[in-house]
Amino acid sequence: MNFIHLSEQLNVYLMIGALLFAIGIFGFLKHRTLVGMLISGELILAGASLNFMAFGHFRAADPITGQAFTLFIIGIAAAEAAIALSIMIAVYRNYRSIETRDLKEMEG
């Protein structure tokens, strides 16, 4: 595997996708806040879309397939983020259970 031709290897992209996925899983389990889980979820989706893109580019007869799928994933992710964030704001508004240390710490 030549360094120069790294960007033309399917496996490289697949591994990056796998790592992103794993990092996403790690974050999903580690974080307990909604935002943390949302971030991790976006990473998992990113790993998946990178796979789609890589397969679409290297192995599909029609490269559009992968791109279209990734576009749909982006759309879904946007919808997911909007919903999740509005839920967060609504939860916060009703319960205000989450600490607000920082703004209080700033003296005066």
Place this chain on the structure above:
Amino acid sequence: MMTLLHNDFVLEMIRLVLYAVGLIAFAAFNAAYLSLLERKIPSWFQLRYGPKEVGWWGLLQPVADGIKLLTKQLLVQRGADVVLFKLAPAMVVIPAIMCLATIPFSETLVPRNINLGLLVIFSFSAIHVIGTMLGGWASYNKYASIAAARVVAQNIAYEIPLLLILVSLVMITHSFNLHTIVDQQAGGFWRWNVLRLSASPLMPVAFIIYFICMLAESNRAPFDMVEAESELIAGAFTEYSGMGFGLFFIAEYANIVVGCALGTILFLGGWHCPFGLLPGLHWFLIKMYFLCFTVIWVRWSFPRTQFYGLLNLSWKVLIPIALANLMITAIMLKLF
């Protein structure tokens, strides 16, 4: 090794380096001399002289200011998030300069002619929001925090009408390529997109909406909620000093230049002469700097809008009109 000195390759490398250096120099030059104009033009409006001591007509004033900024220490206040605090100016200034790289200044002077030029500018200018916001948040200053929250709401609100206008424009021109868009407007000023009433009778209004959104996106007065000095001192940049502030400054003017250049390209026929004669860089610069002058002119004419007034303007006025423009454009395209 000999092949490395191949003529084309050397030329290409020289071109790349020249454009890279040239763009950064252009951004810095604009920041410097637009800031001088930012002081000179209001001085005419306000019956004053403006800077006139450093150099003839104050022409060396920006140099003096630059030296002052460079020699000042970048202070980081206690409690600030140092990494993000130092990352933020870079995140603001790099996308701004990258946007500049796609602007076709004339028929031949194009740093990088990308097919998706318009989209490139829009995606990269979206990054500066995060940069400004990080700067405000990382400053550990309440005024800066408020400004950080404001910059997001403002930019989200104004991205929508801006994109709607651009979608209708892309529908008319069938292209994301800025070069192609300009070439379609060759001829006289009546062929410019701003007067392309056959495509949509709302085109002049669309230009005004574009201009307003551009002001709001680059956080310029009367939409300068982010650095509203009578409320938030210097907003997100309150804690920045020295070149940290200088970079924000360069980015602000680079954004203005990009916005004005894009307005020139999309609506005012780019490098084409209004009478169809002698197209060239000078026409582009004249139009672009006229828009820059208007930006400054607007800034010094009006009070600042309220925050919710700004959102109201976007949601209740600009977005409906932009949507109407989009629909009219679609109908006209289908009909004719």
Place this chain on the structure above:
Amino acid sequence: MTFTPDTFYALIAAVLFAGFVAVTLLGAIVAVAARSLVRNVTGLALSFLGLAGLYYFLHSPFLALMQILIYVGAICVTIMFAMMLAELHEETRSWFMTILTGVGSFVAACAFAIPLILLVRRSSWMPAPAAQVNIGSIEDLGRALLTRYGFAFELISVVLLLAILGALAVARSGRKPNS
């Protein structure tokens, strides 16, 4: 190997590629590992910027720009905005729990990652197609979206519309008069 301008370009491209990979992965790690939520989002934004670069290497600049425009320009900004609006912060847990969940999550992530990477290395994919039906340009993408994927496209737009309405409804429901 002769050193031609082409190899020089390829070297630059390779360095850029390595840079994008590094930014993607480092950003992703910051996005999950940093303790401050704002840093997490910044990491996410960086990771997506790197990912956009990778998409560019996969010959789809349109997707790369959409990635920046939507993920960085919209989603990351919205997350940050929500954090500012709701003043969200990471919960503080005891160091024991922190280490325990950290180690547990790491093990679980490895349990996913190692088989996946092994799978990638070991498996032999079907060979590349002899010829591609199109070059994956934006025109092709647009045509495909409106013909072959027309149904999915419409579905996505309905989902987005519902998401917007749902987000409005949820966010409004929490609003109390006088507060």
Place this chain on the structure above:
Amino acid sequence: MTLAELTTRLQTLQGSTVTATDHSKQGVNLDITIASNVIPELARLMSEAKFALEAITGVDWLAEQQIEIVYDFTSYTSGIRVAARTRVSRETPEVATISDVHPGANWHERESHDFFGITFTGHPGLIPLLLPEDADFHPLRKDYGA
């Protein structure tokens, strides 16, 4: 409310001496001397009569060992100006607050507390207003710093 009506109303207050004064000589229309414990009642009466509190003036009468407190009321409708004065002892100057009736009195009372050490009982926060936060002196008393 006319001057005559107001005079009769004020005369009903316990222990009050109401004097009609020449505005061109004194600058006020009515001058009332009243016991310090009737002040809240007076304030309510003035509030009902739609009078605004213009100022609270303390005067340190060192010779009499008394502190006089003058309340200036103005009516924005009739232009009548009323000065109500009461005297308290200099050692323990205490008078009930009127800031519950006239919120504007809050600052005036804090100022008088700063300068004269008058305690306005029932005041929500009698902390120094114009003087430094830790000020324990009363500069307008005649024996201060003299």
Place this chain on the structure above:
Amino acid sequence: MSIEAKSIHRETFVINLGPQHPATHGVLRIKLTMDGEYIDDAEPIIGYGHRMQEKMGENRTYAKFLPNTARMDYVAALFNSQGYVGAVERLAGITVPERAEYIRVITAELNRVASHLLWAGAFLIDLGGFTPLLYTFDDREQILDLLESVTGARLTFCYYRFGGVCNDIDDEFVAGTRQFISRLRSRMPMYHALITKNIIFRKRCEGIGPITADVCRRYGGTGPVLRGAGVAYDVRKAEPYSVYPQFDFNVPVYPEGDCMARYRVRMDEIVESLRIIEQALDKLPAGPVMAEKVPRFLKPPKGECTFTVESARGSFGVRAISDGTDKAYRMKLRSPCFSNLSLFQECSRGMLLADALALLGSLDLVIPDIDR
């Protein structure tokens, strides 16, 4: 309610607006308790520029206190002098020659115009518009030139004396004033087109920071703040002093009580003041400008009196108590800004930060006048 009330507690944070802040025009500090961008509580903290003027009034002879009066409300210094001089004259029973009274009215009204012009510019700065300030300053400079030519100072005019004024006005001043009146009149439409009709300005002022007449009454707010709340109270009309009854002028009143009403009141007052000045110049009698037989070291008889004038910011009152010596026994100075600021805490509750600053600006505060 109980569960709700427990779960919803407001998350607030404190911001110190000032003592050095672009919007506080001096050393005013406002402790803002914010709920996001909304103000939960705004507590003005004053006294940073406190100089104990009242004690100085007791420690100095009557004449020596004169320069101090210009140093409280330095933007409209002549009103403070007018109030102080009036109180001492009332105490000592000095009658002022009519020409001196006319000169006092002319200069004081000029000062009122200057003060309102300065306010209009500074208010626009609070709202983020910079250019109108320079135009109002241009006009204000003309007034200061006029006043300088007669008093010798541009800001801290120490002009009024017990029994008159220290310098007579000359024809040049009269001509200059007439010229200025026509100049400012011709510029008022420009101001209205540039500021009053501007949609951004209107959006930032109309309905913003409402102050009702009752709030004014409870806090003792006076001046344009009160007249902007729909109460036609003006000391010049309610308790006529000096020669004001001889002039025909209106008291501008706007019932809305918002920032726009206060702005309009001040702009109208400029026009009314110009009318007063014009009438005074027309009727200006000849004669001395100083009463005869005013002793150099004034010793008013024992007694007490108040004297209230309509300053540019509201009613400025002086309560002077004399014990028969050459120094006042008590010199109470009632400053209008003091009361006008005290209502800020109540009125700013629940407002947005930007709107609260518009309200603060519209109160026209001069901090040294509050601190005294």
Place this chain on the structure above:
Amino acid sequence: MWNYFKLIATGSWSLAVGMWIVLRHAFKRPVTVQYPYESVRLPARYRGHIELKREAAGGQPKCVACLACQRACPSGCIALDGVKPEGAPRKVLTLYTLNFTTCSLCGLCVESCAFDALQFSKDYNLASVRKEDYQMDLLTPGEKHS
């Protein structure tokens, strides 16, 4: 709906008018005075710091050291002294200093002078970084008293 469009129209028009007014001012001459190069005309009554009037013949100060100005000064910034030489008709000034750091430029000293011996100077370039420069010796003008 009608109001909505009307507001947009009038609002845009008002903005255009505002921009036009501002632009019109750009073609007017600046009104500022560039201070070090040009200076404003001082009026005859300009109140600068005080200086001693001198006799037309001989250049001696007219001052007779009556101390009226010192008594009139609210800030106590005038210090003067005079001696009466044998046989002279009036006292001769030996010391006249003005502590300009505390002077409030009120002009009461000039008014109090019964001998027309004081006047205001037209000197307004009084910036200095040394406090001692403001201890003015008016007897020997030009030399700073320290």
